[in-house]
Amino acid sequence: MRTISVRLDDGSEAKLECLCQSLGLSQTEVVKAGLELLQRQSASPAALAERLGLIGSFSSGVPGSASTSRGRDHSAQLRLKLRGQHVRQRLTEPKA
Numbered sequence: 652m653r654t655i656s657v658r659l660d661d662g663s664e665a666k667l668e669c670l671c672q673s674l675g676l677s678q679t680e681v682v683k684a685g686l687e688l689l690q691r692q693s694a695s696p697a698a699l700a701e702r703l704g705l706i707g708s709f710s711s712g713v714p715g716s717a718s719t720s721r722g723r724d725h726s727a728q729l730r731l732k733l734r735g736q737h738v739r740q741r742l743t744e745p746k747a
Contacts (some may be wrong), residue, residue: 657682 659667670681700706 667678667681670676671678674681676684694702697706
């Protein structure tokens, strides 16, 4: 394992100390977590979309065709879903 030294200005040192205290981690653990977070954020958009399960979730059909994207009519989809939830909720509520 390799040891490195880092020069921090007063503001960065205060941020590091605050993170250590609030997370209950050592300085080494906070720095390692920060490196991992930066590495994950630097993934390509395609890798991120795949990791989030977005690949194949959308269609890019022509508006008005049978294969239109759900993204284009999300408001209508949301209203339908909420209406269904309200109906189910009313059906399961005990009668007074």
